[in-house]
Amino acid sequence: MALFPIQGIYQDDFVVLLVPIDTEDPMTVVAEKIAHHAAGVRVPPASGELRIKYQGELLDPEATVVDAGVPPLGVLQAVAE
Amino acid sequence: MPALRRSDWYDLARDLNWNLSYVTEDEAFPEVMSNNYGITPNEKWWGWDEPYKVSYREYVHNQHGKDASVYSVNSVIARSRMFEELDPGWKSAIVAHYGAIAVPEYLAGLGESRMGRFGRAAAWRNMALFGTLDETRHGQIQTYFPYTLLDKEPRMDWAHKALHTNEWGAIAARHLFDDMFTANDAVSTAIQLTFTFETGFTNLQFLGMAADAMEVGDLDFGALISSIQTDESRHAQQGEPTVKILVENGYADVAQRLVDHMFWRSWHVFALLTGLSMDYYTPLEHRSHSFKEFMQEWIVKQFLDQFRDFGLEPSWYWESHFLPELDWYHHALHLGVWFWRPTVWWNPDAGVSPAEREWLEEKYPGWNDTFGVYWDTIGDNLRRGEETKTLPETFPMVCNMCQIPVVTPAGFRAGKLESPEPQIHIHEGRQYVFCSEPCKWVFQLNPARFAGHTSVVDRFLGGEIQPPTIPGALEWMGLSPEEMGQDATNYAWAFEGFEAPGAAAS
Ligand SMILES: [Fe+2]
Ligand SMILES: [Fe+2]
Numbered sequence: 001m002a003l004f005p006i007q008g009i010y011q012d013d014f015v016v017l018l019v020p021i022d023t024e025d026p027m028t029v030v031a032e033k034i035a036h037h038a039a040g041v042r043v044p045p046a047s048g049e050l051r052i053k054y055q056g057e058l059l060d061p062e063a064t065v066v067d068a069g070v071p072p073l074g075v076l077q078a079v080a081e
Numbered sequence: 082m083p084a085l086r087r088s089d090w091y092d093l094a095r096d097l098n099w100n101l102s103y104v105t106e107d108e109a110f111p112e113v114m115s116n117n118y119g120i121t122p123n124e125k126w127w128g129w130d131e132p133y134k135v136s137y138r139e140y141v142h143n144q145h146g147k148d149a150s151v152y153s154v155n156s157v158i159a160r161s162r163m164f165e166e167l168d169p170g171w172k173s174a175i176v177a178h179y180g181a182i183a184v185p186e187y188l189a190g191l192g193e194s195r196m197g198r199f200g201r202a203a204a205w206r207n208m209a210l211f212g213t214l215d216e217t218r219h220g221q222i223q224t225y226f227p228y229t230l231l232d233k234e235p236r237m238d239w240a241h242k243a244l245h246t247n248e249w250g251a252i253a254a255r256h257l258f259d260d261m262f263t264a265n266d267a268v269s270t271a272i273q274l275t276f277t278f279e280t281g282f283t284n285l286q287f288l289g290m291a292a293d294a295m296e297v298g299d300l301d302f303g304a305l306i307s308s309i310q311t312d313e314s315r316h317a318q319q320g321e322p323t324v325k326i327l328v329e330n331g332y333a334d335v336a337q338r339l340v341d342h343m344f345w346r347s348w349h350v351f352a353l354l355t356g357l358s359m360d361y362y363t364p365l366e367h368r369s370h371s372f373k374e375f376m377q378e379w380i381v382k383q384f385l386d387q388f389r390d391f392g393l394e395p396s397w398y399w400e401s402h403f404l405p406e407l408d409w410y411h412h413a414l415h416l417g418v419w420f421w422r423p424t425v426w427w428n429p430d431a432g433v434s435p436a437e438r439e440w441l442e443e444k445y446p447g448w449n450d451t452f453g454v455y456w457d458t459i460g461d462n463l464r465r466g467e468e469t470k471t472l473p474e475t476f477p478m479v480c481n482m483c484q485i486p487v488v489t490p491a492g493f494r495a496g497k498l499e500s501p502e503p504q505i506h507i508h509e510g511r512q513y514v515f516c517s518e519p520c521k522w523v524f525q526l527n528p529a530r531f532a533g534h535t536s537v538v539d540r541f542l543g544g545e546i547q548p549p550t551i552p553g554a555l556e557w558m559g560l561s562p563e564e565m566g567q568d569a570t571n572y573a574w575a576f577e578g579f580e581a582p583g584a585a586a587s
């Protein structure tokens with residue numbers, strides 16, 4: 001359990017956000033944490049399941065940042081499937 | 082009547098160059114103060130010739146007249162109700178302007194005085210002396226005018242305060258101006274401050290702003306800005322002769338690089354300040370052109386002429402990055418400044434009422450599909466009474482060059498960038514984040530100059546901001562609750578064309 005900063009981009013949003021997550025969060029939770037700052041705030045919530053894209057690849061929804069080898073301030077996109 | 086005409090003695094009096102014998106050239110003009118870029122001996126600089134000639138006696142006479150007239154306008158207007166009657170968006174533009182510009186004018190005085198001592202020709206040092214006095218005057222006048230408005234708008238004290246805080250926009254302004262003149266050598270300053278920034282951007286901007294101020298009825302600001310502009314158009318002319326000497330001596334590439342570096346940086350801060358003012362804060366009925374039109378018809382045209390006249394090329398990023406940003410960059414910054422409004426010292430004017438949106442769509446076809454959607458969602462939240470959803474709970478990432486939030490996803494959405502992701506660059510084990518390729522390029526030109534700086538986000542993550550929360554950061558930025566920006570029209574724009582909440586029920 002440790003606080004871990006990432007750069008989050010919610011699909012169709014306009015800005016790159018500093019999003020604090022936890023090292024044990026699975027990507028489903030990471031996606032929610034990014035969405036929290038944008039979905040229904042500046043963009044309509046995306047329909048469909050939210051996935052995390054890192055360096056062009058969709059990550060396993062159960063993986064953590066540690067599993068996926070995402071460094072602090074790695075750029076994660078939350079995209080709807 | 083003077084016995085001699087100016088032209089009879091001017092060249093002799095101003096061209097007091099001499100060969101040094103007690104010290105070496107390097108001792109008198111150290112590289113850190115005055116980079117000769119290999120143009121040596123110093124006689125090669127003596128042909129430096131300013132286009133605008135003025136004697137000290139004439140200078141003092143002119144400046145005295147300018148000050149007398151502009152301060153008398155101010156003293157008359159201070160007793161009127163003019164300020165109270167100005168449009169709230171325009172007031173915001175003025176409060177933002179003073180905070181970002183007044184103290185940097187003093188700092189520009191340092192840059193000018195460095196040229197006044199380390200400029201490599203006597204004519205240049207003479208000209209820069211006037212520039213030093215000009216910038217001192219601009220600093221004074223732009224802290225005094227807001228001071229006279231303090232009883233009407235307490236945040237006018239940000240004219241003096243802003244640059245002494247860690248407010249993010251102030252950090253962006255400081256980073257730019259330190260690079261451009263406070264911590265720059267004389268030769269580079271002439272090209273980056275006077276040729277690129279003043280000739281290229283602010284001289285034209287001040288002309289436009291003076292006209293806009295008169296349009297909206299702000300005679301005080303209009304008089305101030307035209308008075309400043311007349312100085313600017315003179316001292317900005319130190320750039321041309323400096324570029325000419327570099328080009329004539331075979332160093333066009335040096336001049337090109339200095340211009341390309343500072344044009345990009347100036348553009349980003351210009352988009353932030355002027356882009357928002359022109360397209361969102363200035364009342365619709367007084368807008369004579371869009372920001373994009375202003376950029377195309379004035380700035381772009383003039384730069385292309387300057388490039389041609391001096392044998393330079395449009396910057397490498399001109400077609401690929403700069404021109405495309407004219408369509409989207411400042412719209413994204415405006416949205417960001419409005420959403421993070423507690424982090425600025427002025428009241429951002431959303432400027433997206435139905436009529437304003439129509440204007441935006443006309444000036445920027447596609448605006449509604451790209452940017453209107455964000456404002457729709459924000460407006461829905463306001464109409465539902467959910468103001469908290471329109472306020473930030475975290476920070477945007479900030480560019481490690483321009484220090485402005487990274488809005489690449491907006492460029493992607495507007496179809497102007499291939500990816501929404503920022504530029505990432507590792508230098509000596511540290512990760513840097515950039516908003517654009519040119520910002521990364523500027524860093525790579527001289528990493529030693531920029532590498533040590535930390536952005537607001539770096540400082541936040543490094544534990545310098547305590548408590549590490551939004552309120553903690555606002556306090557760290559010097560913003561008390563009374564000073565934090567609020568929507569300029571108290572959300573009137575969101576309800577225009579909609580039934581007032583509760584009206585149907587009563
Ligand atoms: Fe100035
Ligand atoms: Fe940048």
